[in-house]
Amino acid sequence: MTPSPSTALLTDRYELTMLDAGLHDGTAQRRCVFEVFGRRLPGERRFGVVAGTGRLLSLLRDFRFGDDELRFLRDNRVVDAETLTFLENYRFSGTISGYREGEVYFPGSPILTVEGTFAEAVILETLVLSVLNHDSAIATAAARMSVAAGDRPLAEMGSRRTGEQEAVAAARAAYIAGFTSTSNLEAGRRWGVPTMGTAAHAWTLLHDSEQAAFAAQIRAFGTDTTLLIDTYDIAEGVATAVRVAGTDLGGVRIDSGDLPSVAAQVRAQLDDLGATRTRITVTSDLDEYAIAALAASPVDAYGVGTSLATGSGSPTAGMVYKLVAREETGGGWRSVAKTSTDKGSRGGWKSAYREVRRGVATREIVVVSDPDESGPAERDGCRRLQTTLVEGGEVNSTFEGPAGVTAARAHHAHVREELPVRALALSRSDPALETIYLSA
């Protein structure tokens, strides 16, 4: 069966089971507040990056139960007839607010807040978490690579190392967090991410000689192309490249070897041959640490594959979607939270602010209240972190599509500038900002 355009079954069965039971006993109509937050940052990093929000909003538009979905639920007796009728008419009519895409976050940051009836809000849990946990994990790793790369261009090329749709999302998240481009064409088509790429080793192996392969590539694309020089012998590859292309050769790419020493050798050889403006791109198993180790090397651009697409050791952000407040039986609100063990979380509606002193972020302030008395809209010296994404069921379309990606990338660059210097170190540590909780 082919993938459905509906996103409604990208859902854990227990969401629909709870809905079913809640329609039976009437609790499904209680007004509820669910909150997305991370108990800690992935990989003991110093800051996290929110990504996926714009993608989520578009997927929410397709969260409808059509004939295929309803038939599956009926045939497999997942829910009863009354619930099927509810789902057939399902349309989220509540409110969603949250951190802007590209924003940085810390443990406890209320990244997304979903308000609606239990029925309409609970069934969004799986889709919301799938998108935010994946995309934020990639963006969080990508931001560190971007910090390490400094002003040098940084290309995402991890599509072959992750699921085929996740690859598109990863390219998008990396671009938001500071990458320059991607190899993934669908990310270009769907999200406007600039695409790049020239040739693989297969291109050289296809030809009778490396020289023939280079000459054909230059005939097709001109001398301002990048030649992959490490199929046979790197020194010979460089010599052949310059012989064929001349000293105006745009670039060479190195995909293997001990990169600091190889890059230095290649630079020296290019300079000796007069190709002083030929750029060097390196792409071999890079991660943020390898990029940082190349900072003093004569490298002009980086390409990152596996470690980007897999979140550099932390492929998921570990965010959860928790009920934090609900309507009381007799009206009014009750803050709720699981209390049994170490997984304890904090109930109540939360307003979030970043305290910024002389242009430097100092604290994450979370004000806890009831939904009907939510905290002040403004706080002195603080930036309000939440914005309305969906109101009365209507998606704010300014966050969607390629325009949303462009805005998220700009927002991330802006808020990263605000971070204290200690936030930019690569070693494992505590979060760079402390999260403090206040009562409204």
Added chain:
Amino acid sequence: MTPSPSTALLTDRYELTMLDAGLHDGTAQRRCVFEVFGRRLPGERRFGVVAGTGRLLSLLRDFRFGDDELRFLRDNRVVDAETLTFLENYRFSGTISGYREGEVYFPGSPILTVEGTFAEAVILETLVLSVLNHDSAIATAAARMSVAAGDRPLAEMGSRRTGEQEAVAAARAAYIAGFTSTSNLEAGRRWGVPTMGTAAHAWTLLHDSEQAAFAAQIRAFGTDTTLLIDTYDIAEGVATAVRVAGTDLGGVRIDSGDLPSVAAQVRAQLDDLGATRTRITVTSDLDEYAIAALAASPVDAYGVGTSLATGSGSPTAGMVYKLVAREETGGGWRSVAKTSTDKGSRGGWKSAYREVRRGVATREIVVVSDPDESGPAERDGCRRLQTTLVEGGEVNSTFEGPAGVTAARAHHAHVREELPVRALALSRSDPALETIYLSA
């Protein structure tokens, strides 16, 4: 822009750039053999599990360049007009053979072999690797969890921890590798994987008391349901569960705490209360090691989330797609391989066999030849590992859809039985079988 049903742009730009240049110089028409293999097993495990093949075959059917795809490529000048015409008419017309889905594999196993012109075969690299690297990584991790769980049911519930589409693929791969069911409804609809799930903590928190929540759940689903007992206090939760449901309560689920001790306490309490047949399911941050550590505990079923969906530390299988042979300029075949560095690979067409002695697998035998003189169809005491998946562009539909998943799951169970006992240990080690190469 919404996802396209076409899979053609789930492709790295350099594939199309090489195609473009190859159409210019005529090399794109050379017959080629590309091979998918892993240089090593993910996470120093003892065997790998091939998964994704059936999914890949369906995605190949949709690998067509439609108006949207062509417009993007034209507007962004990715390729020239001649190449656009080629892509407009693109349809893979070659042959693909490979390991059956569910088969185990070792370093160097020729998991997939794609034969066709350079033009038609090179542009499949990204899609092929995305699918096989993701799904095989999940299946390889899942098989170890399945070994550790023994006869106890094992549910996949990792959808909230990975991308929303990869979650469906992960549920499918886990089922092939021995899991019993999934929480993911779309995996049920699309692939026929059995689905499961009852309630989350939000269900209990929604109600005025744990007792009210349990009573409502039992009214909706009967006493043979599973109650989540760790929202407030586990001992009180168990007492309340049995008080409300009676001693015929189907099961309880524990999602936090030190599981060996908690499971023992809960079992003792249930037995004391007379609920001796009530099953215990545990779901808190399990991986293959935690499952193994619970082997002697009174646990009846496991649910695994994060570690399954992220490949338990190895989220990608690290397979590559390499040109291993091509047509010579004057006819005949040439074996080719990158030779510069440590990334060296082995050229030539490969036939793969598993040597099995008295029912136990002993070696992986790879016979290297030219494509027109490929190895013997049979070898004494060996099982041929490759089968034809696509012939003359026609997909063998028996490997697709839910039927393909069922067959892959059965095949995996069968071939896992053949593995030597040392293959089933969880510690990091060398591959359980050595791969040896022979000339035809």
